Amino acid sequence: MIPACPLAAVSTGMHADFATVLIFILFGVFFGLLALGIARLLRPHNPHPEKLVTYECGELPQGSAWVRFNVRFYLIALFFIVFDVEVIFLYPWAVVFRQLAAAPGLGLLALLEMLLFLAILVVGLAYVWAKGDLDWVKSLTARPAGEEVAGE
Amino acid sequence: MSGDLAFYGFAALTVLSAFYVVFSRNIVHAGFSLLFTLFGVAGLYAMLAADFLAATQVIVYIGGVLVLILFTVMMTRIPRRGAGGRGLDRFVPAGVFALLLFALLYKVITGTPWAEKAPVSADPTTARLGASFLTDFVFPFEFVSLILLAAMIGAAILIRDRRPAADDGAGGAAAPTGEEERS
Numbered sequence: 001m002i003p004a005c006p007l008a009a010v011s012t013g014m015h016a017d018f019a020t021v022l023i024f025i026l027f028g029v030f031f032g033l034l035a036l037g038i039a040r041l042l043r044p045h046n047p048h049p050e051k052l053v054t055y056e057c058g059e060l061p062q063g064s065a066w067v068r069f070n071v072r073f074y075l076i077a078l079f080f081i082v083f084d085v086e087v088i089f090l091y092p093w094a095v096v097f098r099q100l101a102a103a104p105g106l107g108l109l110a111l112l113e114m115l116l117f118l119a120i121l122v123v124g125l126a127y128v129w130a131k132g133d134l135d136w137v138k139s140l141t142a143r144p145a146g147e148e149v150a151g152e
Numbered sequence: 153m154s155g156d157l158a159f160y161g162f163a164a165l166t167v168l169s170a171f172y173v174v175f176s177r178n179i180v181h182a183g184f185s186l187l188f189t190l191f192g193v194a195g196l197y198a199m200l201a202a203d204f205l206a207a208t209q210v211i212v213y214i215g216g217v218l219v220l221i222l223f224t225v226m227m228t229r230i231p232r233r234g235a236g237g238r239g240l241d242r243f244v245p246a247g248v249f250a251l252l253l254f255a256l257l258y259k260v261i262t263g264t265p266w267a268e269k270a271p272v273s274a275d276p277t278t279a280r281l282g283a284s285f286l287t288d289f290v291f292p293f294e295f296v297s298l299i300l301l302a303a304m305i306g307a308a309i310l311i312r313d314r315r316p317a318a319d320d321g322a323g324g325a326a327a328p329t330g331e332e333e334r335s
Contacts, residue, residue: 074220120297
């Protein structure tokens with residue numbers, strides 16, 4: 001099982017796939033730097049402090065942009081993490097599903113297993129949806145009129 | 153050898169950006185630098201033939217946990233300029249905990265029998281993982297789904313506004329839960 005020469009393993013299969021990914025990444029970085037570098041050579045160079053001012057609808061910016069965000073953004077991020085982890089479990093399943101589907105009986109089992117996995121999480125999604133945790137403007141109506149909402 | 157070059161590239165990326173995370177005075181910059189640290193670790197995983205781990209690192213840690221960390225930073229108190237000095241009262245507890253952590257890591261690193269030559273198998277691990285999810289580990293696999301369900305509902309209940317009629321002003325984040333999602 002273990003190849004006698006590790007170099008033989010390195011140059012084939014999975015590592016070759018990851019080498020493709022690495023080449024894509026390197027090319028992406030290179031392309032961005034190339035565009036910026038050429039722009040730097042071609043553009044006129046007239047620095048002015050007002051050019052560095054934050055754009056705020058053409059007005060002079062007031063206060064810091066670093067405001068305290070509403071905790072509801074965090075809730076959405078937490079839901080995102082849950083479904084992110086779900087995708088991670090979908091991924092190895094999707095890799096082998098085609099092979100398993102060829103085997104009699106096993107394909108249906110694999111499909112049902114993943115449907116159960118997803119159904120349990122859909123229950124959670126339905127719960128938070130029905131309870132109104134996903135409603136963005138729920139407390140806008142509950143609050144007295146004239147009060148602005150933070151973090152928008 | 154190109155493998156060595158890639159290893160030193162990823163290792164340098166990881167270590168240098170980790171130094172920036174630790175030494176940056178701006179916590180948002182530190183958070184963004186953590187992206188490069190996590191990416192470097194993902195590259196190292198890929199080089200160790202742990203393809204599923206590398207994909208998980210990119211999707212969950214870079215795509216999810218990092219966003220969570222940045223959101224947490226955005227929701228906590230904004231540091232006043234010049235506040236948070238470098239006094240001895242900050243250095244001593246930080247130093248003690250850093251030393252304890254270093255001692256723990258040193259003990260683990262020196263106490264583990266490392267395989268000098270890792271048996272590098274070029275087979276992708278993802279397919280084998282998927283097959284074992286569907287055959288030997290069906291129950292733990294479905295149980296993970298229940299844990300995720302509990303995490304989602306727990307997060308919703310923790311953050312839910314318990315006083316819907318209360319006038320908690322523009323802050324909205326009256327009680328920022330400092331709890332991190334374990335994942």
